[in-house]
Amino acid sequence: MKYTTLGSSGIVVSRFCLGTMLFGGTGSAEVDAKGAHRIVDAFIDGGGTYFDSANVYTDGQAEEILGAALKGRRDAHVVATKGGAQLGGQPRHPRAGLTRTAVLSSIDDSLRRLGTDYIDIWYLHGPDRLTPIEETWAAVDIAVRAGKIRAVGFSNLPAWAAAEAVACAPVPVAAAQYQYSLVCRDIEDDFLDGLQRHGIALHAWGPLGQGFLTGKYRPNEKPAEGRIAGAAESHEEHWSRRDNDRNWATLAATREVAERRGATPGQVAVAWVLSRPALAAGVVGARTERQLAETLGALSTHLEKADLELLDEASKPPRRYPFRVVDAYFDRRPG
Ligand SMILES: NC(=O)c1ccc[n+]([C@@H]2O[C@H](COP(=O)([O-])OP(=O)(O)OC[C@H]3O[C@@H](n4cnc5c(N)ncnc54)[C@H](OP(=O)(O)O)[C@@H]3O)[C@@H](O)[C@H]2O)c1
Incomplete structure (x- = not known):
């Protein structure tokens, strides 16, 4: 395993x-409590x-299962959790979003389910259009001062909201969590430079x-089976978002590099993510210990310059405006 620190928080993580x-769910892609405990043990091993x-x-069960699996060894581990996702339907649930009430109750509920008295990193799970960020951060500040939260992060915020969040956070933002892979490079233009500039650890x-x-x-x-088979259209991994020419070409390049390196395509994909600028940690899912073992093997998969170029060529999305104009006339990058 390799380790890194998260921003200026001083927190060291794998x-x-x-x-x-998927801990505690009952679908075929999910993991029951016993299986989850085995995966947690394998990860720690x-x-x-x-x-x-x-x-x-999983309606809070994932936090409960994680808390139970870490019982007696909580302090040797770093636990991140999030709040702010929408709950229920219409009208808006009083504990939904990132209002003062929602933040304070969400943190207390997470602490109870996790069976701990502090959360290492608490994330804004996504934007809340109805609540000013100052209100959200003021509530988070109460929890930080009470010792309930050690560091803060955000996830899925559009770039403008992320910049606003960084500017008025009660403590420096330590981490940002976004979908990022060879088949989803959407964040590159808007986020990589900014996160690096502010010392925020990309996950x-x-x-x-x-x-x-x-x-x-x-x-x-x-x-017919596997995670993507069961994905609803609103899920990022829905088949319609994966089954396209660029993704198949990306997979072909990933296989080619895997053969060169004596690795599996999954290991190459994860090694590529870990090699990206600003990238601190890969947040990985596994349904079985075997899947997890394969993913962890990515740490010993070394990608050469030619491998990175091949993967980049196959997977690179078209450069969007205004970045095209920036490249051409303003902020030319060396090389
Ligand atoms: N911040 C956010 O908004 C957000 C959103 C989503 C996820 N997350 C976090 O990120 C974590 C990982 O997300 P993810 O599960 O979507 O990502 P992922 O790591 O890209 O995918 C994991 C899935 O891939 C399949 N898999 C894994 N290893 C495999 C192997 N060796 N061979 C074949 N299939 C394999 C498994 O599904 P099957 O075997 O069932 O096909 C597994 O559930 C989540 O648990 C969560 O903590 C955060």
């Missing part, structure tokens, strides 16, 4: 963060110290493209 989003959850994962969720980059799916064959 470069893999174990995602718990592999040197992992870092766990990611959220108040909404990539979905580094395997939710399983696509392991190479287990085939073009034009709608999957």
